[in-house]
Amino acid sequence: MSLSAYLILSAVLFLFGAFGMMERRNMVGLLISIELMLNAASINFMAFNHFLYPGTVTGQIMTLFVIGLAAAEATLFLAIVFAVYRHYRSINVERVDHLRG
Amino acid sequence: MQIQLGIATVLSPILSFVLIAAVGLRRPTVAKIISLTAATVSLVCASMLLLGVNDPAFKIQATWSWLMDDPSKFTIGLLLDPLSLVMLFVVSIISWLVQWYSLSYMEEDARQGKFFAFISLFCFAMMGFTIAPNLLQSFMCWELVGLGSYLLIGFWNHLPSAATAARKAFIVTRLGDVGFFIALLLAWTGLGTLDFGAMAGDAMSATWKAAIGGSDYGVWISIALFLAVAGKSAQFPLYAWLPDAMEGPTPVSALIHAATMVAAGVYLLARMSFVLVLGSEAAIMAWHGLAVIAMITALMSGAVAIVQSDIKRVFAYSTISQLGYMIVGIGTGAVAAGMMHLFTHAFFKALLFLTAGAFIHAAHSNSITDIARAGGAKLKLPMMALFVGSMALMGFFPFAGFYSKDAILEHLFVEGDWILFGMALLGVFITAYYTSRVIYLMLKVPAEPHQGHGDEHGHGHGLHLGSWMKLPLGFLAFASLVAGNVWLWKAHNWFVIPEAEHGNAALITALVSTAIAAAGAFYSARVFYWRTSADPMASMTGFATLLREKWYLDDAYWAIVHNFYLPITAFLQKVETIIVKGALDGIGTVSMTFARGFARAQTGEVQHYLGMSFVVVAAVVLILMSR
Amino acid sequence: MSEFLFIAGAALAIVGGLLAVVARNLFHASLGLAMTLTGTAGLFIPLAGELIAVVQILVYLGATAISIIFILMLSPPFYLKRPNRNAMKVVGAIGVVLIFAVPLMRAVMSVSASDPLNHVAPTVNQIGRALLTEFVFPLKLFPFS
Numbered sequence: 001m002s003l004s005a006y007l008i009l010s011a012v013l014f015l016f017g018a019f020g021m022m023e024r025r026n027m028v029g030l031l032i033s034i035e036l037m038l039n040a041a042s043i044n045f046m047a048f049n050h051f052l053y054p055g056t057v058t059g060q061i062m063t064l065f066v067i068g069l070a071a072a073e074a075t076l077f078l079a080i081v082f083a084v085y086r087h088y089r090s091i092n093v094e095r096v097d098h099l100r101g
Numbered sequence: 102m103q104i105q106l107g108i109a110t111v112l113s114p115i116l117s118f119v120l121i122a123a124v125g126l127r128r129p130t131v132a133k134i135i136s137l138t139a140a141t142v143s144l145v146c147a148s149m150l151l152l153g154v155n156d157p158a159f160k161i162q163a164t165w166s167w168l169m170d171d172p173s174k175f176t177i178g179l180l181l182d183p184l185s186l187v188m189l190f191v192v193s194i195i196s197w198l199v200q201w202y203s204l205s206y207m208e209e210d211a212r213q214g215k216f217f218a219f220i221s222l223f224c225f226a227m228m229g230f231t232i233a234p235n236l237l238q239s240f241m242c243w244e245l246v247g248l249g250s251y252l253l254i255g256f257w258n259h260l261p262s263a264a265t266a267a268r269k270a271f272i273v274t275r276l277g278d279v280g281f282f283i284a285l286l287l288a289w290t291g292l293g294t295l296d297f298g299a300m301a302g303d304a305m306s307a308t309w310k311a312a313i314g315g316s317d318y319g320v321w322i323s324i325a326l327f328l329a330v331a332g333k334s335a336q337f338p339l340y341a342w343l344p345d346a347m348e349g350p351t352p353v354s355a356l357i358h359a360a361t362m363v364a365a366g367v368y369l370l371a372r373m374s375f376v377l378v379l380g381s382e383a384a385i386m387a388w389h390g391l392a393v394i395a396m397i398t399a400l401m402s403g404a405v406a407i408v409q410s411d412i413k414r415v416f417a418y419s420t421i422s423q424l425g426y427m428i429v430g431i432g433t434g435a436v437a438a439g440m441m442h443l444f445t446h447a448f449f450k451a452l453l454f455l456t457a458g459a460f461i462h463a464a465h466s467n468s469i470t471d472i473a474r475a476g477g478a479k480l481k482l483p484m485m486a487l488f489v490g491s492m493a494l495m496g497f498f499p500f501a502g503f504y505s506k507d508a509i510l511e512h513l514f515v516e517g518d519w520i521l522f523g524m525a526l527l528g529v530f531i532t533a534y535y536t537s538r539v540i541y542l543m544l545k546v547p548a549e550p551h552q553g554h555g556d557e558h559g560h561g562h563g564l565h566l567g568s569w570m571k572l573p574l575g576f577l578a579f580a581s582l583v584a585g586n587v588w589l590w591k592a593h594n595w596f597v598i599p600e601a602e603h604g605n606a607a608l609i610t611a612l613v614s615t616a617i618a619a620a621g622a623f624y625s626a627r628v629f630y631w632r633t634s635a636d637p638m639a640s641m642t643g644f645a646t647l648l649r650e651k652w653y654l655d656d657a658y659w660a661i662v663h664n665f666y667l668p669i670t671a672f673l674q675k676v677e678t679i680i681v682k683g684a685l686d687g688i689g690t691v692s693m694t695f696a697r698g699f700a701r702a703q704t705g706e707v708q709h710y711l712g713m714s715f716v717v718v719a720a721v722v723l724i725l726m727s728r
Numbered sequence: 729m730s731e732f733l734f735i736a737g738a739a740l741a742i743v744g745g746l747l748a749v750v751a752r753n754l755f756h757a758s759l760g761l762a763m764t765l766t767g768t769a770g771l772f773i774p775l776a777g778e779l780i781a782v783v784q785i786l787v788y789l790g791a792t793a794i795s796i797i798f799i800l801m802l803s804p805p806f807y808l809k810r811p812n813r814n815a816m817k818v819v820g821a822i823g824v825v826l827i828f829a830v831p832l833m834r835a836v837m838s839v840s841a842s843d844p845l846n847h848v849a850p851t852v853n854q855i856g857r858a859l860l861t862e863f864v865f866p867l868k869l870f871p872f873s
Contacts, residue, residue, distance in 0.1 A: 001734045001774070003841040009738050009771075011832050013745050013764070015825050018715060020749035022708050022821035025811075028799050032748050032761045035792065039741075039768050042784075050775040054844040057858045063772075063780050064859075067787050068870060074792045078799050091803060097705030708817075712824040722831040 205567025277332015334366025392432030399425025533621025740767030
């Protein structure tokens with residue numbers, strides 16, 4: 001398979017994630033979309049590493065970092081969701097609009 | 102040595118002002134000590150300077166560059182010559198006496214510290230003006246004098262009348278100061294220098310003579326200066342502020358009338374009289390025109406003094422009248438006579454005002470009849486002082502006013518200027534009439550049906566003279582007696598005598614003017630003392646009403662303000678409201694509108710922000726790729 | 729072998745991704761995410777990332793996806809009637825995504841590379857060595873994130 005196939009796949013996943021980010025009301029839906037986008041980034045790292053710099057490990061290590069980051073971020077997100085829930089009694093992002101001008 | 106003395110004379114009052122402002126505002130005793138010490142230093146230095154000089158050509162000038170490195174441009178410094186030494190002495194001695202007197206007069210005032218600080222500032226301004234070697238320093242100190250008079254006239258600023266009078270004095274003199282400023286600019290552009298000595302041309306060189314006389318700068322500078330003099334020295338049509346300035350404390354009135362404020366204009370004329378000496382025919386015409394205006398002022402204000410019932414206002418109008426005489430003298434070329442009258446007038450007018458202050462302090466009223474009723478005639482020293490001062494003012498031999506007024510009259514007589522001479526004699530009559538009127542009214546206590554004789558007697562004993570008032574009154578009474586002789590002994594040969602004396606002109610004018618003054622005093626006695634003639638001003642019709650309304654000058658001012666000034670300001674206010682305020686409001690409205698529009702973009706919903714940032718990132722990336 | 733793994737993984741990932749963003753039931757969406765993660769792990773094998781594939785399964789699926797399901801307990805109960813989709817919002821999101829797709833696709837199309845011939849997977853030893861030498865600083869910084 002060529003590099004373009006991987007890149008297109010990751011772009012499609014990224015766009016799905018972007019769509020979800022803008023469409024979901026529930027904050028958990030947002031988190032799922034973020035994970036999708038991170039996943040797309042991981043695929044890109046792996047593909048570039050394999051096709052352009054074979055024999056090195058930089059891309060793979062970046063992917064490891066992404067995975068670790070996603071785990072940490074999910075935990076952080078959990079804390080934020082709790083805080084928002086306690087304040088607004090809801091995790092609907094449309095309700096969280098204190099910055100309205 | 103003389104320069105150091107001059108500096109000490111001028112700087113000690115400003116030092117006193119600073120010190121009182123720093124430590125003395127709430128400690129009256131400290132303020133008094135500082136102020137009196139500084140005044141004493143000034144007086145001693147000025148006296149030493151005056152006594153140490155005998156040479157008419159004496160002239161010392163010391164200047165320091167200021168504002169620019171080039172010392173030929175703008176300088177401050179001091180110029181010591183006979184003219185400034187005499188003036189410095191007058192200012193320092195009058196201010197010393199006035200401050201001494203104020204120890205009693207202001208003893209009940211809660212803000213004595215401030216009062217003495219202001220007096221010190223005022224004296225500094227006048228002394229700085231006196232020694233100024235150039236027009237620029239003159240102008241600065243001239244404005245400081247205006248500020249000092251404003252502060253002191255409005256010293257009792259809790260009285261609305263005092264505040265109004267201070268404002269009026271400030272604004273009216275400021276009108277004249279426009280003239281000073283124009284003169285300053287004319288001298289700078291036309292002559293290229295502001296230094297008095299350079300302007301006069303130390304060697305009377307032909308180029309300077311041409312510059313002043315030939316190009317007629319002398320005329321225009323003179324006319325502009327006359328406006329300034331009319332404001333400061335209270336000449337027609339800008340004299341209306343001076344009677345209102347009586348709202349200030351009486352020592353301040355004495356200071357303003359004798360030495361500081363109003364004398365500044367006359368002194369400036371004397372300083373600039375080289376224009377008259379060097380100038381063209383047109384310049385001499387202009388100065389003569391000023392003399393005519395001053396003579397008219399003298400007669401007008403003297404006539405108003407006849408109908409005044411407030412003792413200070415009588416003397417205020419008298420001051421305007423006497424200033425008119427001084428300017429007549431200088432304007433017709435008799436600088437020495439004018440300065441001599443300034444010198445003697447300083448003493449007897451200070452005496453009269455301090456006497457009036459003593460009466461007011463004792464009787465708590467400004468009205469002549471009220472003071473008389475309260476038993477003012479029983480105050481021995483003030484009555485004596487009033488008598489001496491009045492004699493000097495009327496110009497009787499051997500009092501000081503006789504010498505100086507006769508010097509002016511004699512000059513007019515010798516010049517053959519019969520119109521001015523006749524008007525001056527009429528002025529002598531009016532002066533004698535209103536001056537003696539005050540004495541007669543004081544002596545002839547009007548019948549008081551409500552009060553018994555004994556009660557009135559008790560009142561008279563209740564009056565007391567402030568303990569610090571005796572020395573100034575006594576000294577000034579003595580000075581009013583001898584000032585003319587002092588001048589003749591010390592200062593007479595200092596000034597250029599323009600004409601050789603013409604035989605018995607001095608004797609003729611002395612006899613004529615004394616006779617006319619005696620006639621005025623006699624007629625006044627018939628009217629106010631023996632009451633054998635009817636008071637010509639008692640009727641409320643015609644001329645008397647005109648005088649009572651002070652020639653309607655205040656009404657004329659008001660009409661001008663009302664008909665010209667206020668419409669202009671109303672128009673400008675509209676401009677301000679519509680254009681300036683409208684423009685600013687427009688800026689505000691536009692930005693508010695934009696802000697409201699942009700604020701709508703801030704929905705507060707995180708997904709909208711996210712979408713916007715996606716679009717922006719896409720746009721940026723596309724732009725970068727297309728390059 | 730690699731083509732099969734790619735097609736299977738890609739199909740799994742795309743179907744899962746679609747499910748993750750369009751499913752109205754959030755639990756289904758979570759399962760869609762799990763599908764995507766599994767498919768991605770399969771994709772890593774032909775890219776010479778066997779170790780990464782294992783870590784993806786262990787950490788991503790085992791920890792992250794489970795914590796997401798845990799968060800789901802804060803969402804409104806599924807038996808309640810959920811509000812309808814906001815059509816404007818969907819259209820707007822699709823519009824933004826399409827706008828963003830333009831530069832993204834142009835960038836993707838501008839890159840091309842063929843499969844390298846010397847297909848040598850890095851060993852765990854190599855990765856560990858790199859982590860503890862070249863990347864030790866980001867590794868030590870990582871816990872603070």
